[in-house]
Amino acid sequence: MPKTLFEKIWDAHVVTESESGPALLYIDLHLVHEVTSPQAFEGLRLAGRKVRRPDRTFATMDHNVPTVNPFDVRDPIAAKQIATLAENCKAFGIPLAGLESPDQGIVHVIGPELGLTLPGKTVVCGDSHTSTHGAFGALAFGIGTSEVEHVLATQCLWQKRPQTLQLDLQGERAPGVTAKDVILGVIAKHGVSFGAGYVIEFTGPVVRAMSMEERMTMCNMVIEGGARAGLVGPDDTTFEYIRGRRYAPAGAEFERCVEQWRALNSDEGAVYDRVIRFDVSTLEPQVTWGTNPSMCVGVNGTVPNPADIEDEVERQAVEQALKYMGLQPGTPIQDIAVDHVFIGSCTNSRIEDLRQAAAVVKNRKVAPGIRALVVPGSKRVKEQAEREGLHEIFKQAGFEWREAGCSMCLAMNPDTVPAGERCASTSNRNFEGRQGRGARTHLVSPAMAAAAAIAGRFVDVRALMSS
Amino acid sequence: MKPLVRHRGLVARMNRVNVDTDQIIPKQFLKRVERSGFGQFLFYDWRFLSDGSPNPEFELNQPQYSGASILVAGANFGCGSSREHAPWALLDYGFQVIIAPSYADIFYNNCFKNGILPITLPQAAVDVLLQKALEPGYELEVDLENQVISDDTGWSHAFEIDAFRRNMLLQGLDEIGLTMQYEAEIRLYESRRASSVQPV
Ligand code: SF4
Numbered sequence: 001m002p003k004t005l006f007e008k009i010w011d012a013h014v015v016t017e018s019e020s021g022p023a024l025l026y027i028d029l030h031l032v033h034e035v036t037s038p039q040a041f042e043g044l045r046l047a048g049r050k051v052r053r054p055d056r057t058f059a060t061m062d063h064n065v066p067t068v069n070p071f072d073v074r075d076p077i078a079a080k081q082i083a084t085l086a087e088n089c090k091a092f093g094i095p096l097a098g099l100e101s102p103d104q105g106i107v108h109v110i111g112p113e114l115g116l117t118l119p120g121k122t123v124v125c126g127d128s129h130t131s132t133h134g135a136f137g138a139l140a141f142g143i144g145t146s147e148v149e150h151v152l153a154t155q156c157l158w159q160k161r162p163q164t165l166q167l168d169l170q171g172e173r174a175p176g177v178t179a180k181d182v183i184l185g186v187i188a189k190h191g192v193s194f195g196a197g198y199v200i201e202f203t204g205p206v207v208r209a210m211s212m213e214e215r216m217t218m219c220n221m222v223i224e225g226g227a228r229a230g231l232v233g234p235d236d237t238t239f240e241y242i243r244g245r246r247y248a249p250a251g252a253e254f255e256r257c258v259e260q261w262r263a264l265n266s267d268e269g270a271v272y273d274r275v276i277r278f279d280v281s282t283l284e285p286q287v288t289w290g291t292n293p294s295m296c297v298g299v300n301g302t303v304p305n306p307a308d309i310e311d312e313v314e315r316q317a318v319e320q321a322l323k324y325m326g327l328q329p330g331t332p333i334q335d336i337a338v339d340h341v342f343i344g345s346c347t348n349s350r351i352e353d354l355r356q357a358a359a360v361v362k363n364r365k366v367a368p369g370i371r372a373l374v375v376p377g378s379k380r381v382k383e384q385a386e387r388e389g390l391h392e393i394f395k396q397a398g399f400e401w402r403e404a405g406c407s408m409c410l411a412m413n414p415d416t417v418p419a420g421e422r423c424a425s426t427s428n429r430n431f432e433g434r435q436g437r438g439a440r441t442h443l444v445s446p447a448m449a450a451a452a453a454i455a456g457r458f459v460d461v462r463a464l465m466s467s
Numbered sequence: 468m469k470p471l472v473r474h475r476g477l478v479a480r481m482n483r484v485n486v487d488t489d490q491i492i493p494k495q496f497l498k499r500v501e502r503s504g505f506g507q508f509l510f511y512d513w514r515f516l517s518d519g520s521p522n523p524e525f526e527l528n529q530p531q532y533s534g535a536s537i538l539v540a541g542a543n544f545g546c547g548s549s550r551e552h553a554p555w556a557l558l559d560y561g562f563q564v565i566i567a568p569s570y571a572d573i574f575y576n577n578c579f580k581n582g583i584l585p586i587t588l589p590q591a592a593v594d595v596l597l598q599k600a601l602e603p604g605y606e607l608e609v610d611l612e613n614q615v616i617s618d619d620t621g622w623s624h625a626f627e628i629d630a631f632r633r634n635m636l637l638q639g640l641d642e643i644g645l646t647m648q649y650e651a652e653i654r655l656y657e658s659r660r661a662s663s664v665q666p667v
Pocket of ligand 1: 062063106107108127129345346347405406409410427428
């Protein structure tokens with residue numbers, strides 16, 4: 001029987017399974033960070049348990065880390081959480097890319113960067129955006145703290161087999177339309193829970209032509225469509241990205257792995273539980289106007305009018321969102337002025353994202369009164385960007401150039417947006433209060449965020465690209 | 468974990484869809500390294516005004532819902548972040564049962580690990596309960612063993628739940644302990660794969 005990529009990975013990881021119940025799934029790679037792990041380690045201690053496979057576990061610090069000076073953690077509770085992770089890693093023998101390590105960064109940036117994330121693996125982390133790693137053809141999903149503890153103790157998880165959804169992307173992207181716009185466009189059309197219970201595999205020419213960075217952006221945001229995980233079949237683009245990475249296989253071993261990895265791709269005629277086709281040809285750069293990622297429209301569109309919505313619950317949700325966002329129905333997106341611009345997060349903080357933003361910013365200035373931040377996803381991304389001179393482009397334009405971390409994506413560190421102020425953000429969630437209490441978040445691509453910084457409001461980045 | 472077999476309690480309503488875990492427990496409270504004490508921060512940004520006083524407009528601040536242990540809510544409850552602090556906060560505040568038309572995956576999972584029962588009912592049944600819960604003192608009886616909820620007026624509704632999870636709740640089982648009984652299988656799996664798989 002022809003199998004999908006998902007089925008091949010799943011079947012290869014079942015340790016044991018009962019007829020009707022869940023399967024015990026083996027986990028190849030467990031990534032750990034400071035926020036969702038302390039209670040898990042505490043649980044192990046209380047029960048006198050050990051970490052079963054520290055060699056399949058890897059930790060870093062990202063959520064709490066200040067990005068002006070990472071070592072200057074002034075919030076004592078955050079400092080305690082960071083120190084607790086370091087102690088736990090030491091006590092349980094887990095490798096850690098801590099604050100002083102050149103490998104430190106957002107967990108979903110460094111996993112791929114270090115060659116830890118590989119095709120065919122099962123990858124988990126106590127973070128919903130673990131779906132990012134699916135870009136490599138790895139089955140990767142977020143888990144809660146109890147499950148973190150479970151994986152630490154047993155290297156396994158009880159999982160109910162999810163269903164498969166093929167998201168076939170067809171057509172041709174217009175210039176200036178990025179992976180971020182594609183995934184936002186999909187969620188705008190299909191809603192924040194269309195993927196519930198599914199693992200989504202992206203197929204078709206659009207995703208084949210995408211770089212690894214773009215595929216990671218797509219898979220990163222499948223969770224915003226409610227999916228368990230995202231997948232892209234591994235191909236030459238994948239293998240070239242992996243080649244030479246620190247923990248990736250090397251030499252003849254690498255070539256042998258490439259053969260295995262290639263064979264992971266969904267077989268001709270494999271059947272998915274559901275298929276969605278999405279044409280990207282007419283897609284514009286996207287801007288969210290509301291308080292979840294499906295509340296989104298093209299940059300030449302307008303804020304919707306609740307009066308036009310028939311469904312009562314939905315109308316109320318839109319009314320509440322507009323009230324929170326301080327927006328009037330019918331306002332053109334390009335009339336919305338911003339106060340802050342944030343380029344960063346596990347969605348869009350990789351080298352290619354920074355290059356795209358820098359290309360827009362080059363020889364221009366940030367509009368007066370706007371605070372604009374670039375926060376690279378990892379120390380290695382930062383280094384690479386500095387080698388290419390991107391930091392100078394950003395700094396000359398008036399951007400702040402920061403150290404690696406999650407930063408303003410969820411504002412657990414000192415980088416927050418004040419109440420009532422508006423931020424163009426390359427992150428993945430525009431929930432109420434996400435970037436600070438009362439903060440108003442608009443999700444966009446790195447190029448669109450850069451353009452908003454220059455214009456002081458949302459503009460179609462394509463106008464800046466042609467001039 | 469305490470077993471959950473039957474539960475009777477006051478019902479509070481939250482007629483909103485897509486309630487995300489960022490609302491259930493805002494990120495400024497995720498820095499604690501303990502599992503306890505999160506109830507005071509539940510729905511913080513909705514529950515309290517910016518000066519720290521209770522927001523009189525927020526559902527759960529209505530005096531009639533004080534002491535509620537069952538929450539009826541709209542679709543896709545618990546979407547967003549994987550933070551288990553969300554069920555910890557709900558439980559610590561006093562919620563033992565949640566009833567909604569649908570849940571986000573990770574949140575749903577996290578509930579069971581903490582002895583919270585998330586019941587999925589069809590939208591129409593949830594609508595009935597949202598209406599009923601307007602009445603002060605409205606209580607529901609939840610019977611996990613027989614998979615049915617009922618009230619004193621004779622209204623009742625059956626619910627579906629995965630047998631494995633039901634069993635974990637009924638017995639209050641330690642899942643890690645259970646898995647460790649499979650040590651031989653895990654070891655066999657590891658040795659079987661060691662020869663065929665790439666290194667970590
Ligand atoms: S960058 Fe944002 S979404 Fe990504 S892991 Fe950090 S906090 Fe989570």
